[in-house]
Amino acid sequence: MNFGLSDEQELLQEALRGFCANECPPNRLRELFDAASGHDASLWKGLAELGVLGLIVPEAYGGAGLELLDLALVAEVMGQAALPGPFLGHQLVSLAVASAGSEEQKRVWLPRLASGEAIGTVALAEDAAAWEPESFRAQVQGNRISGSKCFVPGAADADLFLVGVAGGGLALVERKDAGVSIADQNGVDRTRPISRVELSGARCEPLSGGAQTARHVRDAGLCVLAADAFGAASKLLQITLAYTGTRQQFGSVLTQFQAVKHQLANMATELEPTRALWWYAAHAFDQIASESERAAAIAKAHVTDRALDVARGAVELHGGIGFTWECDVQIWFKRLMFDRAFLGNPELHRERSARLAGW
């Protein structure tokens, strides 16, 4: 028995940490954040070279054939680095095609997704609260789809959309189709911009498995978001420890004051044990099918809740500077706002987890 990571998994995280530190140092991150483009070709290429873009794509299609837990560990590091880019949606499309695509769809898309040559994303919600498969309304007629999707991350750079269709199923739509139009939504998380996507009779190809596939993809997304949130909140804690350990008031560093020390200890104590929660959820997704849906729901709700508590403490403990555009705390604060709201708020997933428990 081992409730822990393998050496390979730790090395993977290490390598990615190194990459983020080199390729996206604070000044670069700030540039990308201010530009709010959410995508940087050289970062994307670097990720492809590291092999993380095709992490969960089967080896037969040019990927690394790893599991969701590996992907979640990567997401943790990306959250720590607030690495801009369409990574989340890209992974979910890869997962959907790999698990529910036809042989033809796999052959066409997976190698290109794994190499990063094509970028994928997810177009699910149609209004602020409609993330679940049951609430998809986009209509398919023959091989044409019409509907209006919002909060699509990285849409401007994507080649392939995974679209939720009425009845709960999923379909693939190509960005270059004439029936697709995109409008920026001025996303709060400038590392992952979002768009509205209008589909008017665009060509689509359904994936198999209907709502079952959509739920599977959602559960993976919940685990990845929880991991990203954990990473982002740990980074905020780190930044705050560093700041309060040097900032002086009343003739002493802030951490010397017990009120500050205890607040930091509380923030850490709320957050740290949740690491095992999202590890478990991702592991259950890979290995314990009977528990995976519920574990993912609990993890996403709990981690993003606790992470936002940490974020609030981080702003407060920075004092006035913490509320400025200039202060980097906002980068992770907003990343966490995304992680919490994307794919549905804690309330939604708590209600589902209650139902799944038979309550």
Place this chain on the structure above:
Amino acid sequence: MDLRLGEKYEAFRSEVRAFLREHWPLRGADAQLAPERQEKLFRERALARGYVYRGFPRLYGGSEQAPDALEDMILDQEFRTAGAPRDIRGIGPAMLAPTLLDCGSEEQRIRFIPPTLRGDLRWCQGYSEPGAGSDLAALSSRAVLDGDSWRIDGHKIWTSEAQSADYMFGLFRTEPDAPKHAGISYLLIDMRSKGIEVRPLRQMTGGADFNEVFFSDVRIPADSIVGRRGEGWKVSRSTLKHERNLIGDPRYLRNSFDSLVELARRSQRNGRPALEDSSVRQRLAEIEGYVCSQEYSGQRQFSAALRGQELATLLPILMNKLYSTDAMQRITRLAFDLLGGDGLVAPVAEEYGMASQLRTSGGWVAQYMFAIANSIAGGASNIQRNIIGERGLGLPRDPRAK
């Protein structure tokens, strides 16, 4: 990550299950015995099979098995599922006996460990004093070596179970001139000694589980000291480590949470089970986030310990007590809310203690109060925050007070 145990351990699990099916509950004439007799009989059989007190040598009444944390875990799970008694609970077997194993003399081990494990010798812990709680090293109760006995004078407080204990393990100042931490010794005291007076303190639950203990000119034999003179602080560390494990146990959280869900099922809101009320479901699901985190974090710590990598999980280890006592307060607070008007009714005597099964509303009312006590006992929450901050996050130590 791989949560499977593997063939060898699954075989062990089946063996334990078979044993339990055959031996618990007791059958035939045995089943007519008084409950305590039944437990005793069962424990003897389990001991013979090597299933209880595994860490203790046969010589001291244990079953002397090679350390195997996975087997221990399986035993624990299976005994729990079967509702079978395992190690006798309480601070004697859980805290004092391992301390004697670590630091006691051979005579002390032979004399005290076996009856403690059997439950024939009951213990209380005499650390806290009116002027020394969180700042335990400030204690002032004294023991003076006088010929072949120690003479003790002083005053202990909050001593749980002192009223029924046979012995106390306690800390006393033996070297008045040594610096604060250095002048303390660890003594074992017969509670029937002349000069000891135990006065019960009534708790807010209504019960009286803890006491004040007064010592005036109490004499105990010179060999009642564990470890060397002035090194009692070091010895007590061994005990405190075991105490923290006792309080941080995530299984206790899970059991209490399951009882909470049951309570929500039984309670009514607007003529329907409270469990169907969306605000109740939300609170329950949020609390379960805490319970699961602690459960899995516990497994992670356990796994790291199996591999000798405790250092990798030092931070969560330091957090266990604060985290689980906080979570328990969340659980009992929701229970209190679910009780509605029944929360206005004070618990009756049978419901005061930790042992009450959380099946009655009075039991929950008592637990609601008791959960706060657990945030104080064994190192209060603020002290835990200091430990997490200083040892876990590397923050500066509190300025040393005069």
